[in-house]
Amino acid sequence: MLLGASVCLLPTAAVQAAAILEGDRSVPVDARNGMVVTSHYLATDEALKVLENGGNAIDAAVTAAFALAVTQPRSGNIGGGGFMLVSSETAGEVVAIDYREKAPAGATRDMFLDKDGNADSELSRYSHKAAGVPGTVAGLALALEKYGTLSLADALAPAIRLAEDGFIIPSRFSDGIGERADKLRQFESSAKVFFKSDGSLYKAGERFVQKDLAATLKRIAAQGVKGFYEGETADLIVAQMQAGGGLISLDDLKNYAPAIRKPVHGNYRGYDVYSMSPPSSGGTHVVQILNMLEAYPIAETGHNSAATIHLMAESMKRAYADRSEYLGDTDFVKVPVAGLTSKDYAAELRATIDPQKATDSASLKPGNPVPYESNETTHFSVVDKFGNAVSNTYTINFSYGSHIVVDGAGFLLNNEMDDFSAKPGVPNAYGLLGGEANKVEPGKRMLSSMSPTIVQKDGKNFLVTGSPGGSRIITTTLQVLMNVIDHNLNIQAAVNAPRVHHQWLPDEIRVEEGISPDTVKLLEGMGHKVSQQAAMGAIQSIMVAEDGTFYGGADPRRSTSSARGF
Structure with a gap:
């Protein structure tokens, strides 16, 4: 116990x-x-x-x-x-x-x-x-x-x-x-x-x-x-x-x-990130994206600035491209989790990112990492x-x-x-492409984006979080982590903040209401297509402060959400 x-x-x-x-x-x-x-x-x-x-x-x-x-x-x-x-x-x-x-x-x-x-x-x-x-x-x-x-x-x-x-x-x-x-x-x-x-x-x-x-x-x-x-x-x-x-x-x-199962484990700016392993793609790609972003001065480029969103979108694209190829039920297929979550592989992918210009998703293919689920x-x-x-x-x-x-x-x-991938290369209800690794087989668990996540600092629980949102689960969870770790937001502000999402295909940055029109124009100037759509996710989070205080953040995107302590 x-x-x-x-x-x-x-x-x-x-x-x-x-x-x-x-x-x-x-x-x-x-x-x-x-x-x-x-x-x-x-x-x-x-x-x-x-x-x-x-x-x-x-x-x-x-x-x-x-x-x-x-x-x-x-x-x-x-x-x-x-x-x-x-x-x-x-x-x-x-x-x-x-x-x-x-x-x-x-x-x-x-x-x-x-x-x-x-x-x-x-x-x-x-x-x-x-x-x-x-x-x-x-x-x-x-x-x-x-x-x-x-x-x-x-x-x-x-x-x-x-x-x-x-x-x-x-x-x-x-x-x-x-x-x-x-x-x-x-x-x-x-x-x-x-x-x-x-x-x-x-x-x-x-x-x-x-x-x-x-x-x-x-x-x-x-x-x-x-x-x-x-x-x-x-x-x-x-x-x-x-x-x-x-x-x-x-x-x-x-x-x-x-x-x-053993959870996926990564480290981001000194914080240990634990998230769900396959048959979820969520934890693998949360860690993969964080690895790509770690080398950038995200705190300096600013919260939801055009520069920050551009780097996030480019990192998201590359992770979702890999998702289409490699992820599935590890009881049936070999998934290169260690490769996908390695710092070296992240460096290879980062080298393909132009910090000033969007990469055409059509030019991106799944890399070589060897050594939309409902709202x-x-x-x-x-x-x-x-x-x-x-x-x-x-x-x-x-x-x-x-x-x-x-x-x-x-x-x-x-x-x-x-x-499951009903037919390789054909998107599911959330626009996500899948391949052979996620084909239908008896007794197999279908691929998921669900990303329940626990972040620790020095062996102590620091952040407990996760969200609904289909293909947007991964990026919603990612942004709450970044909002707290990079931007030093309190947990409620981190949960409330407007969100962005890119899943490789379709080639667009989806944004919630609240992203500045000026920021959208700057992103479009970099070559991004930006689409404002409905709210993404309903993330329910808890942060534990250094003094042991619990802070709960219930997502107002869901009217019945509730955070309570005693």
Whole structure:
């Protein structure tokens, strides 16, 4: 168990984001023992209670994850999968738990191609075949068993209560259903859950009850992981598959297992950066981009200046080009992680960057490093007084995943099979290209961009962060690290700051509102195409100051975000 004597870490009341959110989610003035930052205030509240009652960060994280599966069904989940980083100052280690979904045994390489050999996006995104074998329940249970102190039943209790008794929905919940109503109504099992009996929408301020989901959670509480991967719930999943031509079988469910992996590790300006290893591309490319940028005087060129954004964009391009070639599930393919994250390789790539002029992406090819995932993914961060930290990102891919609820079980199926390369060279839903390393294979985990990250200084947890945002997860996480380390921003300012993104192809810098028009003109003068688009990510972060004070930063881009400490 990750408990033991540790420096007492003191949270703070200086979390400003809560003030703009719906309802009362303010941080207590005298906050001293733990911090939770999630994308939904109800999950934050339940996880904080666990810390207040003496639980550790892992206990609180698992509690938050199950609560999010109830209160934020568009992205919180038990029908998807994800990644968790756990850091223990006492043990002196950071471990990665991989509970990414797997392709069913019946999956085939060309399963998402039409009769003409073209990728069929409807089939890979909005059909029963789009679902990979869910990993969330097994992954959370493993984290709790190895590193927590609560029983699985205790960690599930708040989620069961929220599902059985219901909760008052905020406008974000009702608006989200309204935006996806047409897709959700296509499936009878989904319509029964997300609409009233007369077919009308739930409105903000009304109570939302999920009896079937409560029953599913009770089976997990009583039977452990077998309560999901075997027995009644498994039968309901398979029945749903058979009704719609899906592939997940009872054997697929029974045989699913999460994996404990070594996280990617890099060093940036004296800080140790730990992030998720493959089948996530996130950690590898966060470190790779930081390595390229480390040689530049980023603090001097300035926060979100044209010079800084240019260098970031050029570094991002080269990392995403490599992503298209090399990244995949290391249980199936060899991924040159050591090469991609080496300082020498970064120097080679940096030598190809003109500090005054944009490189045409069409001229860039994956290098030789030898020796768009949905914005509705969910991230949360937790720290405790024992020196433990958890950074967790999980997803069902699109908002509402495949939009298919398992009839009688009350939860949505993921559509993560779209994250495989249906056809090498053809972009997925997020414009990301993939190749042979990420082709569909039975039992394989699809490539992800999720980047739960923990930064340490001198062996002490310093920054816990991560975000949703599909292909923008990597660059969103990167920028919060740079905002704190290079630009010395406080954590809330680092989270709030306007973001930029380049993913090699399409060849454009995507920027949020807030980047100066003058800066845009300077970038265009360097040869960049600049496109202002919607907000990117919803990063939930915690920073630990040298004196042990916790500072939480909840992302205002998501109206229900909440940071709380005690």
